[in-house]
Amino acid sequence: MGMVHALGDEPEAILPRLLAGDQSRLSTRSDLVPDRALIVGAVHETLPEIPAELARFACRNNAMALAALRQIEAPVARALARHGAERMGVVMGTSTSGVSDAEVAIRHHQETSELAPSFDYAQLEFGGLAEFTAAWLGAQGPAFTISTACSSGARALATARSLIRMGLCDAVVAGAADTLCGLTTGGFTALHALSDEVSNPMSRNRCGLTLGEGAAVFLVTGEESGIQLSGVGESSEAHHMSAPDPEGRGAETAMREALTDAGAPAEEVAYANLHGTGTPLNDVMESLAVDKVLGRDIPCSSTKALVGHTLGAAGAIEAAFTWLVLDRAEAGALPLPPHAWDGERDPELAPIRLAVPGERAAPRERAITLSNSFGFGGNNCTLVMERHFA
């Protein structure tokens, strides 16, 4: 697993900040939306350069993916040597692709009637992210990009598992990348979805999203040891393009299906990573769905107030957080990312249990985690990941 976002660009730096609920990495940007300063989760580190032979793919979003991909270079090389290039597939998710570079290209076009010379359409089209990833890795199997808004990254992992189970691939690099840009910050501003303060999920004072950027990637194989993606649950809302069903039925279906798929009893879940955007509507419906499916004793948290809502990458980054705590569990006890908020419960929300700083899940032989992603257009995906301790 490799990842980059506001908390850092390598797991060893990210883990202590994640477990401390460190919000100090969020920053303020005035260049994204006209006449408004936004608190965002921007990547602080310099991103790697795209190699010259892949220059047509050289945009910030692909550089973001590359920063995560470099962290898994060695295991990917071993998998390529073992299985062969044509048996390795790539499934990536994004909601932005290279839009931030296209904005510059279009401004150049307005001024000169020519697109910026460094711009190539492969940076903007969604499929470009997967093709860049495959080209950089040397993978020759199927490569495609899923774009289902905020569930894209979770779906990419679900698809990777299917490609392996069907025997179409022996290994799949799956993940997602998304970049802060004028289009998404302006669009969410127009929808009145952005918070003036840091997002405050599940609080009575919550008033919207904090946006972010980042990438997370996994090497997915059919090996039966290690951390398993044991459950996938999916649903559509049939409700509204940009608002969830207030009853949370789609969310409930996705969570129940994922647990059934994993053969995991709800009461044995050690930790649930919430979608937890901090918008008034999401938190109403999600707390309702979590309450119905998991009850009020299982520790949950939203990590979006640490890194921002990274949109198309959120499902992959949050899967990476749950993967990381499973990986670092000692004797079956998971260190839990605390729920970052102001601590003021909303009496209108179902009283689900929110993880506090320093908390560890009780030790168990079968450590089960769940991660929710609910997207624009009513597209929901829940992943169950687990690890067994002898």
Added chain:
Amino acid sequence: MRVVLRRMAAWAPGLETPEAWQGWAAAPAPLRGDGVPDARFLPAMLRRRCTPLSKILLKAAMEACNDEERSQVRTVFSSRHGSINESVGLLENVARAEKLSPAKFSHTVHNAQAGLYSIATGNRQASTSLAAREDSFGCGLLEALGHLERAPDRAVLAVMGDVPLDPVFARLVEEPACAYAVALQLATGGEGPGFTLRVAPNPEPAPVPPWPPAVEFLRHWLVGTERFEIPTPRQRWCFARS
């Protein structure tokens, strides 16, 4: 893995009936880029916001299912360009530091058609929207197979389509510029002819095809080709009827 092709539908300007497509398959010619279907099959509320691509994809999607199937199938919407033409206007707004329209923004997400389809048909099943440059059709089929792996008892509606790219980007892309959609309702069992799909890397250069891969699939299917291969710059998509 063998899949059954339970039902199919396609739409392109001037090719709006199964008979018209049969005639086209017998004497194929490049497709047109202009034209949109009448979208009266959609409620007025949804129709108002529909982009040309949404009308075309939803037209084919609706016709590849009967009333009962529409709300029960899982869906895969695959499009190389998706809503990028609508994004161009928003990108111009951003470049001029102007405010964006919330409705336009909501309809530029790549899964706009999947969302509209779900709302129009009351469909609460799983849905994926994806893109893969020249491999968008083939990868859409792989994703459909993935849904059949996860839920073998449920049919999947795989929809592929595009409209000609906005002129500001079109000169950067070599492809047949046309408006079209192909929708295939696929299942693991049941009545109907089926096919198997194999994919392998393509080491050869692939020339720009006269029409998109989804339409090439349709042509082979309609004229009854037993085995056929659709090459792209990255892959060879090998189909066999079974």
